[in-house]
Amino acid sequence: MQLSDHISDEELFVLLQKGSHVAYAEIYKRYSRLLYLHAYKKTGERELARDFTQDLFTALWLKREEINIKTLLSAYLYTSLRNRILDYFSRKKLESNYINFLECYEAEKNDLTDHLIRHKQLMEMIAEEISALPSKMRQVFELSRNEHLSHKEIATQLEISEQTVRKQIQNALKIMRPKLSIMLIFYFLS
Structure with a gap:
């Protein structure tokens, strides 16, 4: 046709x-x-x-x-x-x-010891930032990030709502993000 x-x-x-x-x-x-x-x-x-x-x-x-x-x-x-x-x-x-x-990463990977030292320092700075969070927020954040619990599991364990868990994690990230961004810049530039 x-x-x-x-x-x-x-x-x-x-x-x-x-x-x-x-x-x-x-x-x-x-x-x-x-x-x-x-x-x-x-x-x-x-x-x-x-x-x-x-x-x-x-x-x-x-x-x-x-x-x-x-x-x-x-x-x-x-x-x-x-x-x-x-x-x-x-x-x-x-x-x-x-x-x-x-x-670039491969080219800069020559000094493994230096890399490990900087990594350890970064982890210590992150731990300091987490420890500076308000206690309840820190507890929720650590259960989420370190123990890998879901929002529901954290809410059950701490006897709070899932919405509170979600808000505490958002607030923790909001507090930490600017500081961690600066740390990461120095980490990758050093």
């Missing part, structure tokens, strides 16, 4: 959602080349642009019944493609940062 070139995108999308392979092929015919060129401009790599375009059309078919388009089909396709590209580069950057971190 051949569809008319005059059929609107909205009508094509309705047919696609009903499982029409012909409508899918028409959408592909109308937009695949333009989307590929757009992806190529953004990535500079033919193979990557082809992969993004194919992934987009594969997802369009597989998720056709779930997709709810509130704009033009073309705008939806371009936005989906753009998001895929942004996600890809975001993951690439994260991977690159992680690899750089590991390389």
Whole structure:
């Protein structure tokens, strides 16, 4: 069955959602080349642009019944493609940062003794910060972090509500977070 070139995108999308392979092929015919060129401009790599375009059309078919388009089909396709590209580069950057971190970590790992001393000092500073918390808050925090008890178990043991447990832990973290952030900066810079 051949569809008319005059059929609107909205009508094509309705047919696609009903499982029409012909409508899918028409959408592909109308937009695949333009989307590929757009992806190529953004990535500079033919193979990557082809992969993004194919992934987009594969997802369009597989998720056709779930997709709810509130704009033009073309705008939806371009936005989906753009998001895929942004996600890809975001993951690439994260991977690159992680690899750089590991390389730096390996390069700096030469002096194990120094590392162990700094680690021990950091643990002592953290213990001091915990001991400086108000007694009830410290007790709840230590049961949570050191004994790995759930909020419910802590509430039962201390005969307080789970909401109180949750609030005490949040408050402890709120008090400790700024101080620990500074400690961690000095720890990693030294």
